[in-house]
Amino acid sequence: MKPKVFVSRNLPPEVKAYLEEHCDVSMWNQPQPITREQLLASLAEAEGLLTADRSINRELLDHAPKLKVVSNVSVGYNNFDLAAMKERGVMGTNTAGSLNDTVADLIVALMLDVARRISELDQYVKAGQWKRGDGPSFFGLDVHHKKLGIIGMGEIGEAVAHRGRFGFGMEILYYNRSRRPDAEANLEARYLPMDELLKEADFLVLMTPLTPETRHLIGAREFALMKPTAIFVNASRGATVDEATMVAALQNQQIYGAGLDVYEHEPIAADHPLLQLRNVVTLPHIGSATDQTRRKMAMVAAHNLVAALEGRTPPNLVKELRP
Numbered sequence: 479m480k481p482k483v484f485v486s487r488n489l490p491p492e493v494k495a496y497l498e499e500h501c502d503v504s505m506w507n508q509p510q511p512i513t514r515e516q517l518l519a520s521l522a523e524a525e526g527l528l529t530a531d532r533s534i535n536r537e538l539l540d541h542a543p544k545l546k547v548v549s550n551v552s553v554g555y556n557n558f559d560l561a562a563m564k565e566r567g568v569m570g571t572n573t574a575g576s577l578n579d580t581v582a583d584l585i586v587a588l589m590l591d592v593a594r595r596i597s598e599l600d601q602y603v604k605a606g607q608w609k610r611g612d613g614p615s616f617f618g619l620d621v622h623h624k625k626l627g628i629i630g631m632g633e634i635g636e637a638v639a640h641r642g643r644f645g646f647g648m649e650i651l652y653y654n655r656s657r658r659p660d661a662e663a664n665l666e667a668r669y670l671p672m673d674e675l676l677k678e679a680d681f682l683v684l685m686t687p688l689t690p691e692t693r694h695l696i697g698a699r700e701f702a703l704m705k706p707t708a709i710f711v712n713a714s715r716g717a718t719v720d721e722a723t724m725v726a727a728l729q730n731q732q733i734y735g736a737g738l739d740v741y742e743h744e745p746i747a748a749d750h751p752l753l754q755l756r757n758v759v760t761l762p763h764i765g766s767a768t769d770q771t772r773r774k775m776a777m778v779a780a781h782n783l784v785a786a787l788e789g790r791t792p793p794n795l796v797k798e799l800r801p
């Protein structure tokens with residue numbers, strides 16, 4: 479008998495077909511997202527769950543007594559209560575490796591957008607405000623040959639650094655929990671302690687995963703260390719930044735601007751002060767959102783799920799849950 483799995487969001491047809499070869503699949507395929515109650519009610523028989531950002535906590539595990547594996551269609555897995563999953567022997571997987579270039583492309587787009595004020599000036603032109611003689615008021619900042627500071631030199635951070643180094647001739651600075659001699663050699667990247675990095679970089683890209691240690695890693699103190707011309711980009715998780723202090727730093731022009739793909743609460747509220755700021759570009763968490771990459775991620779997640787249910791070690795078992 480095939481193992482029963484529940485899929486909490488619609489999947490591309492080729493991924494669904496692959497899963498159906500190996501599993502007895504129930505899939506949420508309504509246009510509106512599944513509610514928490516509906517999700518909990520769907521798990522009584524499930525041995526596998528394929529999901530994205532749903533909180534996998536004790537409450538959910540209590541509703542899923544047969545669960546063996548949760549496969550996330552994302553690289554981030556801050557939705558996992560790792561202690562609870564470990565305790566219940568439930569495996570957790572992510573899609574590391576399948577989205578690095580796509581997210582790195584978006585980060586570079588945010589850097590360029592804020593520095594050259596692309597979104598802001600696009601609105602200006604479309605509003606019919608462009609007049610001769612406006613020139614100097616359109617000036618932005620250069621990107622090329624500036625100092626790019628990466629906080630969190632994982633695979634995505636490295637892909638951003640690669641673009642900065644070889645696309646824009648930037649000098650690469652980085653801070654990471656452990657030194658990366660390979661990145662230092664390949665990208666001529668310079669390791670700096672966090673405070674030094676914050677003081678020296680022209681562009682600061684935050685790519686650390688959200689963990690208890692990185693929650694509010696960047697706050698008032700860190701913004702105060704940055705240059706007044708610094709551009710801050712966050713495409714990791716919103717809660718790695720103390721958002722209220724970021725708003726203050728941007729309102730007071732303590733830094734030049736920010737490019738954001740993630741927020742402490744998503745979707746961001748329509749009256750959030752960040753949305754009033756001229757020097758901020760806001761995107762709706764689309765780091766990996768291309769058709770090609772999302773299909774790839776879904777297939778990686780399906781492979782992880784099937785591997786676990788067939789008794790193999792899934793390729794992307796998260797490190798905290800490895801035996």
Ligand code: DGY
Nearest residue numbers: 552553554764765766
């Ligand atoms: C991830 O995979 O964690 C991304 O945030 C999704 O866009």
